[in-house]
Amino acid sequence: QVQLVESGGGLVKPGGSLRLSCAASGFTFSDYYMSWIRQAPGKGLEWVSYISSSGRTIYYADSVKGRFTISRDNAKNSLYLQMNSLRAEDTAVYYCARDARLGDYSDYWGQGTLVTVSS
Amino acid sequence: DIQMTQSPSSLSASVGNRVAITCRASQSITNFLNWYQQKPGKAPKLLIYAASSLQSGVPSRFSGSGAGTEFTLTISSLQPEDFATYYCQQSHSTPRTFGQGTKVEIK
Numbered sequence: 001q002v003q004l005v006e007s008g009g010g011l012v013k014p015g016g017s018l019r020l021s022c023a024a025s026g027f028t029f030s031d032y033y034m035s036w037i038r039q040a041p042g043k044g045l046e047w048v049s050y051i052s053s054s055g056r057t058i059y060y061a062d063s064v065k066g067r068f069t070i071s072r073d074n075a076k077n078s079l080y081l082q083m084n085s086l087r088a089e090d091t092a093v094y095y096c097a098r099d100a101r102l103g104d105y106s107d108y109w110g111q112g113t114l115v116t117v118s119s
Numbered sequence: 120d121i122q123m124t125q126s127p128s129s130l131s132a133s134v135g136n137r138v139a140i141t142c143r144a145s146q147s148i149t150n151f152l153n154w155y156q157q158k159p160g161k162a163p164k165l166l167i168y169a170a171s172s173l174q175s176g177v178p179s180r181f182s183g184s185g186a187g188t189e190f191t192l193t194i195s196s197l198q199p200e201d202f203a204t205y206y207c208q209q210s211h212s213t214p215r216t217f218g219q220g221t222k223v224e225i226k
Contacts, residue, residue: 035215037163044206044217044218044219044220045157045163045206045208045217045220046217047208047217050213050215059213059214062120062214095162095163100168103210104151104153104168104169104210105153105168105169105210106153106155106163107165107168107174109162109163109164110162111161
């Protein structure tokens, strides 16, 4: 069965950095686009970034462009999100998701990892 | 960026009711529209993709319709487990924007 398990969240000070990981299993990871989506406490969903199966195509939301970097290691079945220059407004639960049909929709989601940016 | 607007923002309904949620895009997205259900403390779950295709394992009481700029998620007979927040998302272009959500509550 498809499983996505995020890790790496926690409390970080404004301006700090954090690296999120997503371990994938139960499917051929290298065949799928992958995404990060976040949800601030009590708020709606916000798409953050996606990466193609090969890693050659990447897009970011304007709110994180230049600060966040998505990457993947197909040999390790893992997705990453390097987050730098963190701000209070980056506080959210971060979900990784598997994207079907070349990124058209997210058909499996992890349970999420909480990132809190606060002094 | 394409803006997605859902209506209503919340609704109260009884078990067995027919419920419809509308999602409007700020420009044509053809049929690149997805619907997700989220329960408190849980990850979102895909219900409908490509405007009207039912995701495997999702009950047939859920259906999606529309094209262009206006889309509808319909629950034909609301069940107790359907009380949740529903989000639309466009995948026509990046950023892959979501609607603000519609909370379906028990009447």
